[in-house]
Amino acid sequence: MSLKPIIGLNADFRNTARSTPAFSFLAAGYFQSVIKAGGIPVILPPLQDEESIQAALDTMHGFILIGGGDLDPRNDGFMKHPSIREMAPIREKFDRLLMNEIAERRMPVFGIGTGMQLMNITQGGNLFFHLPEDLPEAVPHRDAQDLNHRHSLNVESDSLVGRVFGDGEIRVSSRHHMAIDEVAAGFRVTARCPDGVIEAIESEMMDWFALGTQFHPESGAASALDIRIFEEFIDGVRERVENELRLVA
Ligand SMILES: N[C@@H](CCC(=O)NCCCC(=O)O)C(=O)O
Numbered sequence: 001m002s003l004k005p006i007i008g009l010n011a012d013f014r015n016t017a018r019s020t021p022a023f024s025f026l027a028a029g030y031f032q033s034v035i036k037a038g039g040i041p042v043i044l045p046p047l048q049d050e051e052s053i054q055a056a057l058d059t060m061h062g063f064i065l066i067g068g069g070d071l072d073p074r075n076d077g078f079m080k081h082p083s084i085r086e087m088a089p090i091r092e093k094f095d096r097l098l099m100n101e102i103a104e105r106r107m108p109v110f111g112i113g114t115g116m117q118l119m120n121i122t123q124g125g126n127l128f129f130h131l132p133e134d135l136p137e138a139v140p141h142r143d144a145q146d147l148n149h150r151h152s153l154n155v156e157s158d159s160l161v162g163r164v165f166g167d168g169e170i171r172v173s174s175r176h177h178m179a180i181d182e183v184a185a186g187f188r189v190t191a192r193c194p195d196g197v198i199e200a201i202e203s204e205m206m207d208w209f210a211l212g213t214q215f216h217p218e219s220g221a222a223s224a225l226d227i228r229i230f231e232e233f234i235d236g237v238r239e240r241v242e243n244e245l246r247l248v249a
Contacts, residue, residue, distance in 0.1 A: 005061035005237040007039040010098060010115075012068050013046050013091040029218035030066050030112075037230035039237070046094035053094075053101050062209075062237035063102055065095065067113025067216060070178060073129060076121055081129040083177060087114070096122065108209040108237045110229075113176060116201065116212025123184035131177050131197065138195040142175045148221035149174055151193055159190035160211055160236075161200045164228040172199065172215035173222050179214060209236050 009031060011024045024045040031041035042060060047053050057063070069087030074080055075096070086092070095114075099122045102109050111119040117127055128134035131141055143149035153170040155162045180198040183189055187210070191200035203210035211233070217226035 002038075003238055003241060005039050005234055005241055006059065007034045007041055007234065007237070008057065008060040008063040009034070009041055009043050010063075010066055010091075010095060011043050011045050012066065013088040015088050015090075026066065027218065029216075029220060029222075030064060033218045033227060033230045034064065034234070036227055037234045039230075039234045044098075046088075046090045047097075048090070048093060050097055050101065053097055057098075057101055057105065057107060060107070061241050062108035062110070062233065063098075064233075065099065065102075065109060065111040065115025065118060067115060067175070069114065071095075071114060071118060071121070071127075073127075076126075078129070083130040083133075103208075106208040108233070108240060110210075110233045111212035112218065113214065113216060116214055117178060117180065119210065119212050120180050120184050120187070120201065123186065125180060125184035125187070126182050128179050128181045131179055134181075135179075135195070135197065138197055139193065141179070141193070141197060142177055147175070148219070150221065153191050153199055153215070154194055155191045155200070156189075159188075159200075159202055160232050161191045161202070161213070161229065164232060165225055170225075171223065172213075172217070172226070173219035174215050175219075176214060209240060 011026045013024050016022045034041040070084045072086045099118050131138050150171045151174050153172050155165050186205045187201045188204050189198050190202045199214045201212045217229045
């Protein structure tokens, strides 16, 4: 029987509101996609210290950084744009510590939505803070009335997303107003919306299996093909674990 890799997932967080206590949560599509693709999902609530994060990552083979609210641009030395709806600071602190540790140990990682944006900025890239202003010609990338909003996608054929989607007409689930502007060194763009907005990046580094999608393959509105991205990720994680086991045997 082939190994079922353990895949970590960060959880979102909501602060206490008038009638609800603080709580942490994860949209089911993320962990269901990991299970369907042959992995074992393990959900991490927002830990706040490096030692605990390191100990948790020691038990995992790969990590999926989930979507969510906006990262606060002030944490990277930029002004806050009025359109920004920040995620809870507890989650942002956790996500940044987590991402740094994942990068440091070259752990296989798949960033989705905010997760990809975080990967890009922590590795030296940057973001557009509001597409309607930064790229006014862009098609809508989110629709407040329609959680299942989709747009089309052009993929690079010699890439992971290219293998997954092939040549046909592709439509993906989209819910964002920020996007990658400059891509971090060591990564390349492997999919764009026809309007030019970056929709997927993949690592070109020999020692790090890392990819990100701005679109949401875990969404209920995702196509049957989208699960193939999770399968590719989990197969890649499994291959790396099996190679390491062979080396120590
Ligand atoms: N900062 C981002 C957020 C993109 C994103 O992750 N959207 C999904 C939110 C809901 C979820 O958790 O699935 C932006 O550019 O808007």
